[in-house]
Amino acid sequence: QVQLVQSGIEMKKPGATVKVSCKASGYKFVDYGISWVRQAPGQGLEWMGWLSPYNGKTDYVQRFQGRVTMTTDTPTSTAYMELRSLTSDDTAVYYCARDWGLIKSGGVVDYWGQGTLVTVSS
Amino acid sequence: IQMTQSPSSLSASVGDRVTITCRASQDIRRDLAWFQQHPGKAPKRLIYGASTLHSGVPSRFSGSGSGTEFTLTISSLQPEDFATYVCQQHHAYPTFGQGTRVEVK
Numbered sequence: 366q367v368q369l370v371q372s373g374i375e376m377k378k379p380g381a382t383v384k385v386s387c388k389a390s391g392y393k394f395v396d397y398g399i400s401w402v403r404q405a406p407g408q409g410l411e412w413m414g415w416l417s418p419y420n421g422k423t424d425y426v427q428r429f430q431g432r433v434t435m436t437t438d439t440p441t442s443t444a445y446m447e448l449r450s451l452t453s454d455d456t457a458v459y460y461c462a463r464d465w466g467l468i469k470s471g472g473v474v475d476y477w478g479q480g481t482l483v484t485v486s487s
Numbered sequence: 488i489q490m491t492q493s494p495s496s497l498s499a500s501v502g503d504r505v506t507i508t509c510r511a512s513q514d515i516r517r518d519l520a521w522f523q524q525h526p527g528k529a530p531k532r533l534i535y536g537a538s539t540l541h542s543g544v545p546s547r548f549s550g551s552g553s554g555t556e557f558t559l560t561i562s563s564l565q566p567e568d569f570a571t572y573v574c575q576q577h578h579a580y581p582t583f584g585q586g587t588r589v590e591v592k
Contacts, residue, residue, distance in 0.1 A: 400581070410530070410573060412581040426580060460529055472577030473520070475541065477529040 367391040369478035387461030394442035398464035403457040415470040424470035492584035498592040505561040509574035518578035
């Protein structure tokens with residue numbers, strides 16, 4: 366069955382960088398994209414961007430451009446999301462999700478990781 | 488594209504029929520999905536393409552609509568259905584509704 370397993374809780378200070386991993390199994394990793402979505406405490410879901418494990422192409426929401434980098438390690442079927450210059454506003458649960466967009470960003474997501482809580486506090 | 492759900496919350500009993508509405512700020516054709524989210528858990532897809540049931544989802548869930556107005560219906564609410572339901576469009580950069588919390592009456 367499709368599974369996405371994310372890395373554990375992170376606590377960071379303002380200005381720091383966080384890197385969240387997402388290990389996929391149960392399907393061919395390079396046949397689907399990966400989207401990253403975050404959810405601040407008590408808030409709604411916010412799509413951050415997408416990447417293609419097939420060709421490494423990425424598509425980031427403008428508000429995160431310059432601060433986020435999404436990558437993959439195909440041999441280990443793992444996707445990564447790095448967010449820099451953290452502020453308290455970045456405190457959220459970060460999710461990866463399998464995306465049916467492979468050549469370009471689609472936003473059609475089906476299976477999600479369990480989420481990674483990132484807390485930014487001094 | 489802004490997605491607006493109504494109501495923001497509702498109280499219902501087991502066995503009730505529940506309907507949730509999602510409106511898009513512009514025409515999104517049928518590029519809409521519905522997710523269920525329990526507290527502290529990841530969203531689970533229920534519906535895609537506005538009305539297609541995701542694999543393994545009980546048939547008491549159904550979706551309808553196109554263009555700017557969509558509905559999610561639970562025909563007979565079960566105990567495990569008390570959760571938050573979220574719509575998402577992927578016609579443009581994906582955006583989500585604010586969620587509808589279904590609570591025990």
